Every structure is written in structure tokens, then in C-alpha cells.
Amino acid sequence: xxxxxxxxxxxxxxxxxxxxxxxxxxxxxxxxxxxxxxxxxxxxxxxxxxxxxxxxxxxxxxxxxxxxxxxxxxxxxxxxxxxxxxxxxxxxxxxxxxxxx
Numbered sequence: 001x002x003x004x005x006x007x008x009x010x011x012x013x014x015x016x017x018x019x020x021x022x023x024x025x026x027x028x029x030x031x032x033x034x035x036x037x038x039x040x041x042x043x044x045x046x047x048x049x050x051x052x053x054x055x056x057x058x059x060x061x062x063x064x065x066x067x068x069x070x071x072x073x074x075x076x077x078x079x080x081x082x083x084x085x086x087x088x089x090x091x092x093x094x095x096x097x098x099x100x101x
Contacts, residue, residue, distance in 0.1 A: 034075030
């Protein structure tokens, strides 16, 4: 089962998760990252790497969060692959604080 990136990523786009991924399954746009479910090997390395707890296992999603599965799949198809850490967005530290991390 693949991992997914939830809404916690929006507005900060920390990419620590990308560096931890052994199979290069992360894609990104200007606001967030996405996990390609067809490439993710479910290793879990991204979970502790994310400073805002945006990466989760799909089976940990609540019923109202199931939309993140399709959202990540579509985002991965629509946006370029990233293989290395990028600078977080301006205001990312504030967003992390607002999220309680």
C-alpha cells in the first residue's frame, strides 16, 4: 500500500521526505509534494523525515481523508519528479508552528 502526502504539506513544502526516499516517487508543484502510488514501495522512510507529519500510510487515513489517495496519484501524474531537497516555501516555519510542530 502506498504512502500519501496530506494537506499538512500545503503552504510549506518541506522536502526532507524526498531525500529519504529510496525509489524517487515524489513529484512537486509550487505549493506541495505528491507521492506516486505506482512507484512508492511502502518503505516508510518519508514518515519520520517530514517535519509537519504530512506523509502517512494510506491505511492510517480516516474516511474523510481518503481523497488524498487520488489527489496524490493525480498530482504525481501532473507534476515533475523531484529527486533532491528543495528550499521550503516562504512562511514554511510559520506554517509548521501553526500546525503544532
